[in-house]
Amino acid sequence: MSDGMLDKIRKLLAQAEDPACTPAEAEAFNQRAADLIAKYGIDKALLDAAKAPATKEDVDRRKIHVPGPYAWEKSALLYNIGEPLNVHTVRHNNGRRSDGYKVSMFGFPSDLERVELLFTSLLVQASHSLATIQPPPWESTVSYRKAWMWGFINTVKARLVAAESRAAREADERGDGPSTALVLADRKTLVDRRVEEAFTDLKRSKSVTVKGSGYRDGQAAGQRADLGGSRLGQAPGAAIGR
Structure with a gap:
């Protein structure tokens, strides 16, 4: 990501996270940041495709530690975050959940950069929100926070999908390059192939049943979250359900 673009996105993040920012102002910053990061990803993919066909060797692998508490939800x-941005993440099934997880991320460098930036920012935003919200007296803090996280997660993903679709449509309307859908499909195929070669025994996890009243509050926080700044699996083990 160019330094200029990165600085612009970081400034939007800082503005949206400012406690003095009104909800309307935060939403405006959020939308602008989400559009910028989506536009960058689509434009970079099309630019690379115009230079030379992508190959499996262009797909990178990076490792990250996802800390507890709530490491499963994190x-x-x-x-x-990764799935709409064409990053495939694999959760390694080792150690205790309370200690967090090691996760491998597969994707093109520009997409990995987008995911890392967003993940770091959204963890901070989620932590800040959870620290200020009190669950109802009849519900355990753990149940409330887990439900809150899933409301946050699902809303964030929906917004990312919308931003990526919008950026792809605008790129096609400009008509100055190859088909966006074909370029993204080719890149996804290469990422999936890289994962399959690295892990031959991936398993999907069971779907998550959300319990707790925090889901709606998490959805609201996900709608406000700044998005400026994947299939998750275990090796061996299971992929995160939606």
Whole structure:
């Protein structure tokens, strides 16, 4: 990501996270940042495709530690950020959940950069929100926070999908390059192939059943979250469900 673009996105993040910022102002910053990061990803993919066909060797692998508490939900957040941005993440099934998880991320460098930036920022935003919200007296803090996280995760993913679709449509309307859908499909195929070669025994996890009243509050926080700044699996083990 260019230094200029990165600085612009970081400034939007800082503005949206400012406690003095009104909800309307934060939403405006959020939308602008989400559009910028989506536009960057689509434009970079099209530019690379115009230079030379992508190959499996262009796909990188990076490792990240997802810390506890709530490491399962945090790894699900990483998955749901990565999937719309063409990053495939694999959760390694080792150690205790309370210690967090090691996660491998596969993708093109520009997409990995987008995911890492967003994941770091959204973890901070989620932590700030959870620290200020009190669950109802009849519900355990753990149940409330887990439900909150899933509301946050699902809303963030929906917004990312919308931003990516919008950026792809605008790129096609300009008509100055190859088909966006074909370029992204080719890149996804290469990422999936790289994962399959690295892990031959991936398993999907069971779907998550969300319990707790925090889901709606998490959805609201996900709608406000700044998006400026995946299939998750275990090796061996299971992929995070949606």
